[in-house]
Amino acid sequence: MSVPSSVSNNLPALTLHLAQQGLAAPDLGSAMMPVLDALVGNTSAVGAAYFQLRAPEQTYYPRATCGDLGPEPLRRALQHGGLPATLPIVQALQGHPDVLFFEDTRLMPEAAAFAELAIFGLCAAPVYDRQGQLVGALLAHTFEPYAWTGAERTLIRSVTSLLGLLAARLDAEERERDAHESALRALGLCLEARDAETQGHTDRVTALAVQVARRLGLDETELRALRWGAYLHDIGKIGIPDAVLRHPGQLSTDMWTLMRGHVQGGLQLATQLPFLPQTALDVIALHHERWDGGGYPHGKRGEDIPLAARIFAVCDVYDALINVRPYKRAWTHQEALTHIQAHRGTHFDPRIVDVLGEVLASAETAGEPAQAVLA
Template identity: 45%
Template structure:
């Protein structure tokens, strides 16, 4: 292996390592443009993302020297990026002295040689175009090949990210459907699943949860009441107080829910903890295990506040809806008793200042 081949291999290894660490499309685009400038010693690099809804290419990332390319939109067929995208060739090479009429030159851009490498999946779907340019010297065949390899590596990484996003969206849809299955039994609780998922995520972000914990919190929120599918309608929808036997039956829904969801291999343990423990109390008087203080799993402590707040502010068969200020006052009054005081403080900051007061948030079935 000669020195040039070794340099190319080192460049690919370095780019591949950087792409492995990316978690989003913008990170991939930034990595491709930054490394293209540095490893190919180009004047600039641009990434034009394909926008299917507009059938256009849009400059979403830039590195090196540039004019005002960021945000430029090229409708289908306009510019050399589209010529490359519609060609079967892996790279379009344009010399600075032979720029064709369709070249798009923005004010302030000097004439320069450029390479355009489309990113296409194995199925032929266009993801974008990676383009680089420099005034001199002109690009070599070796550099064309290297940029094409960069584009292929970017395509594989973007496909991984898009597939993960599609899988997550499908999973969220399934989880939402399970939550809505319960709501279908009781018109009064319609919207509860969506509201609590959204509010739990806001509270989790306010408390500084990492993405993995936020994801588990969302999953637990979607599925927190799935065990109520086994509770008879005459108990679940009873307008008045439950008798001791009925209350015991109602309390079993958290254990039933946990047992059901435990069979879903993709649901993490922290989400199961939300399902089992969101009716535990800070003072130890909750169910099903009578856990106290920080022995109650954190995500369950977070969701408990959200769940009760939503139950208070929306009508149920067994109580009328309270106003937001009234509900917040009740939540505030239960800090250190029903709820984790630190979680309550973070929750109250999500809302404008409200008058204090109120006693007893009560229990949410």
Template identity: 40%
Template structure:
């Protein structure tokens, strides 16, 4: 994207030059024609850069979706959890008016927020009941491990490592791994957290049945301002229409 910005920067003075050359100067055409040719070349280059960036982004998206499916293959209860969370995350991001970069971070983090669980033993992931203290201590490391894994990949995926790390932080500062408070938590992580919780509450688990949409929405509201960002809860409830 940096290269595309440089091309855009080069186009701006060319456009200004064309405007100046054609205002009250009989020799304007002699200046304009070469500039138009140069503008055409730059425009083609800009489009090539944009096409390449889109192609690269789609490749990363496909990789993220594949990794998300691999994670869920070891979890007997999540099914299409990550894809469901992605749909909600994008809807909430759009409602909150997130900028394109943050929206993309939220999308990819929704797909990969549980990537660190591949390093957690399946018997803990699929335990038919609440985790004990030792099991929970191990499970709670998955966000840090996820950040480390994505950092090794780099690129767009490496760019969301900090979001994955913060996806289980709480608005009141009582989350993990860093105990971040309110606005210290990346907004993409705040959105993923609430949408992830909604999906989990409305999905059958080994130790409980799925909650109704109405009950899950009530739980979201009850946790607004403590576990979740109130603005995110408002946007999510509005998107869900509950």
């Protein structure tokens, strides 16, 4: 199908519409989908995909796909194998300023690998970052040789130029988020080393909280904020003296007052990081609140406690119970789960207790110990 004249005549409006959607998108994959939809809907391409560079592997993996990607072996090859930087089509895109159009990939050495996958009509657009590095590639295809029309080439160049601007911005933002995440996790591990926590608590409780949250339907942006809050949940303990933090027995009243103060201290420190989303701050500030209002520091109850904090509270207690602490032995999985279920509707949100049980049971059903979900 060639570009309808109505689309060709209204290309500026389409480009503006795609720009507005892309600028409002929370991540690169979401920003790509309207562009891919426009290509498949308004050209003869039957399928399209955006591939983004994963630097350590020097391979471009799909972040968004649309339309017919062919039989399962082809989809699997694209999804898991990606486009290695050494692939001739990627080499051809390196430094190329324009979209490459192939009417028959069997006749072009740069695209011969696609002919082996029964893709014969192909267009490939490079996406560069601000430093001129190839960070992505947009591909659209047909399963038979095809001569791309002038109108289609105009449309493809227009939307891929827009995509390049969006992808460069969003790629930079994602790299910055990745750097933030690595730094926050490192900080959490440093705090863990000073605290009386069992080694690995930070990663275990974060992994468990993410699994519970995913089952509850949180999206990727919410999951990232939950992870960031989990990494820093006890950052306020940096101001707690070792004599209190590592005390082997029951805390005195004065010690307990100091220990409880780590929540407000942690929030004060965390708010100095302007990139932390509110959900992450909620986890830090409110993970010691209780469903029945008996927690601290504010005595919030029920759904007045943000969902991320309620999720993390259950997972934090579970992990603390099943691991050795200076003041206790490690409980078994069943002992810990029984304790948490006994406090369903008092300490913990009943729905989250149920979902935690489902997550842990799924590991056992798969023949793994319940603790395997924390790995």
